[in-house]
Amino acid sequence: MFKIVAIGNPNSGKSAVLNRLTGSRIMVSNYPGTSLEITRITDMFGHHEAELFDTPGVYSLASAGEAVQVLDLIEKEQPDLILNVVDASNLNRNLVLTYELLALEIPMIVVLNQIDAFRKQGYHLDIDKLKTRLGCPVIPFSAVTGEGVLELGGAIESFIHGRPIASPGKRNIIIPVSMAASDCSGNCFKCQQHRTECINEADQLRAEEARQTAEAVLQKIGNKRRSQLDSMQKFIDHSFGGIIFLLVLVYLAFYALLQFISLSEGPINELLMPVSNMLQTFLQQILPPGRLTRILSLAVPEGLIIPFTIIMPAMLYVSFLMSVLEDTGLLPRYSVALERVGSFLGISGQGIIPLALGFGCRTPAIMATRIIPDTYQRFLVVTLLSIVIPCSATLGVLSAVIATFNASLGIILVTMLSVFLILSLLLSRKVEQAEFIYELPPLRVPTAHNVWLKSRSRLAGFFTEVLPLLLVMNIGMRILIDSGALEYFRGLETLSRGMFGIPAEALVAVLITVFQRYLAPLVLLNIAMTPREATVAIAMIALSLPCLPSMVMTIRELGYKALLKILAMGLLTSFAVGISLNIILPAAL
Amino acid sequence: MYLTNIEVGQKARVVNIEGQGLAKKLYEFGILNGASLQLMAKHPMRGPLVVKVGKSEVALGRRMAGKIQVELDK
Numbered sequence: 001m002f003k004i005v006a007i008g009n010p011n012s013g014k015s016a017v018l019n020r021l022t023g024s025r026i027m028v029s030n031y032p033g034t035s036l037e038i039t040r041i042t043d044m045f046g047h048h049e050a051e052l053f054d055t056p057g058v059y060s061l062a063s064a065g066e067a068v069q070v071l072d073l074i075e076k077e078q079p080d081l082i083l084n085v086v087d088a089s090n091l092n093r094n095l096v097l098t099y100e101l102l103a104l105e106i107p108m109i110v111v112l113n114q115i116d117a118f119r120k121q122g123y124h125l126d127i128d129k130l131k132t133r134l135g136c137p138v139i140p141f142s143a144v145t146g147e148g149v150l151e152l153g154g155a156i157e158s159f160i161h162g163r164p165i166a167s168p169g170k171r172n173i174i175i176p177v178s179m180a181a182s183d184c185s186g187n188c189f190k191c192q193q194h195r196t197e198c199i200n201e202a203d204q205l206r207a208e209e210a211r212q213t214a215e216a217v218l219q220k221i222g223n224k225r226r227s228q229l230d231s232m233q234k235f236i237d238h239s240f241g242g243i244i245f246l247l248v249l250v251y252l253a254f255y256a257l258l259q260f261i262s263l264s265e266g267p268i269n270e271l272l273m274p275v276s277n278m279l280q281t282f283l284q285q286i287l288p289p290g291r292l293t294r295i296l297s298l299a300v301p302e303g304l305i306i307p308f309t310i311i312m313p314a315m316l317y318v319s320f321l322m323s324v325l326e327d328t329g330l331l332p333r334y335s336v337a338l339e340r341v342g343s344f345l346g347i348s349g350q351g352i353i354p355l356a357l358g359f360g361c362r363t364p365a366i367m368a369t370r371i372i373p374d375t376y377q378r379f380l381v382v383t384l385l386s387i388v389i390p391c392s393a394t395l396g397v398l399s400a401v402i403a404t405f406n407a408s409l410g411i412i413l414v415t416m417l418s419v420f421l422i423l424s425l426l427l428s429r430k431v432e433q434a435e436f437i438y439e440l441p442p443l444r445v446p447t448a449h450n451v452w453l454k455s456r457s458r459l460a461g462f463f464t465e466v467l468p469l470l471l472v473m474n475i476g477m478r479i480l481i482d483s484g485a486l487e488y489f490r491g492l493e494t495l496s497r498g499m500f501g502i503p504a505e506a507l508v509a510v511l512i513t514v515f516q517r518y519l520a521p522l523v524l525l526n527i528a529m530t531p532r533e534a535t536v537a538i539a540m541i542a543l544s545l546p547c548l549p550s551m552v553m554t555i556r557e558l559g560y561k562a563l564l565k566i567l568a569m570g571l572l573t574s575f576a577v578g579i580s581l582n583i584i585l586p587a588a589l
Numbered sequence: 590m591y592l593t594n595i596e597v598g599q600k601a602r603v604v605n606i607e608g609q610g611l612a613k614k615l616y617e618f619g620i621l622n623g624a625s626l627q628l629m630a631k632h633p634m635r636g637p638l639v640v641k642v643g644k645s646e647v648a649l650g651r652r653m654a655g656k657i658q659v660e661l662d663k
Contacts, residue, residue: 198609337632437648
């Protein structure tokens, strides 16, 4: 089959180009490092099927990071065509990679992406001159407006039909005279040295060539149209007020989340109550009377309705918020603003982005830790994500349980913050401070379409993972309660009261929910507890083990050993939190 | 003179980067010998610097910036 690989700088819009071209739905965001994996899409061009690969962004092929993945893909798949996606607004930097790709001697089309944003900057770009200088076709493109989609599709189709890519000039491969004679041409990008420390003559010539080409094809024709967005970007990036602004924004977002949950709970409950009752009656009618029916008629409506009232609003809100945040380009700004705080705790600036993503869902956040170059730093951030950071589903659960028992939100928040501080300080003592460097993308107004697509795909997790899991677990819980097995745990009463100051049932609940935080309400809501007991129990649950999907992701990213360490730390943390709170908190809250 | 010594708003040219590994890393962001930079912001409490390189803005830690030797543009 015909194979096409999209390659380009981070945040140049490779995924967006492929989405436009093929109608695929790869997640796109406005920060470098959104796509960390290679995605494969098949699509028809005319009568021919082609396979397209989306790759993680790279600044250079000779690099130790994602570039290795990209080169391996090229070697393994032997692509027929490269789509080099170039950010038109940042030609100089992007062309360095273009010149490297030309050296691979694979047919190539340069996709001049974000041409709509470029036009607002007051420059004219001589496309014909660029074609001649590079020696390959150049197609102006906008993934936002759809400009260039037909041309690009047509060019690919005619290439598949066997017409060679018309190259207006001679293919411009840079081989320095002094190196051509030696073994190293500077153009294979495979040796370890070139990946980590060598900048050879070819690299320098390419950088110079890129600079000259950008200069030759660009002509200033007017002034940049200053938009409100530019002024805002200037304010956020270049002033102290910007940091304050970012922090106030976070506070407002959290405040709004709590408001949203408490406001939506009532109406949703009212709406679903009749459904729940109907379901219960229905089950009682169709099933033969008996124990199983008694359990199911309680467990099924409960397992279906509670997630809708408690978990869904939080997931809905956070999915939407994260989708907006990712598209604006504010996320990397948080990295910069919080770099100081992070480095005090031993977390590198890059770690802030995955930690922030964790408030949405931990599983993709664990994958996003790949933007952290250092392995131990990654482990540190994954540990914090797994044990401390509450995901949107957890947030919903916790706020609902807190409200029911009138537990102290303040104490729980302070506990979580303290655990965050203590864990990161303890773990980071071993590592050397990682260096921080990150490109800041321009601020953008999120498109409604993209926010909708992302929110929807995030919320889908509620129906495919959270809901079925909770239903099954809830039936299991009801069987356990009904069997009277919990009575045996009465013997633990002294121990439980003595260590954690909570009743034995609550300890059992904690032990069960330790494995799945979402279950907390189902178990706890069936027990009578004082605010103090509830505060301890909820804090223990909030700071425990990650959910199943994120455990699987941890194994994939860091291996079994890392997961075992994290699980051990999670259990220890949970117990330590319970014991400490029991000692510290006054007898009555 | 190092990048950390110049004032916000000033433009400078890179003359040397201390350390090969660092030079390689910075090369990918367009920061190499001869490149023109403009310092856009210094974050408080020895926080990161924001520099403009060509059309893009790059944030980098103080320690890294402390290894980039520059010459002020006249």
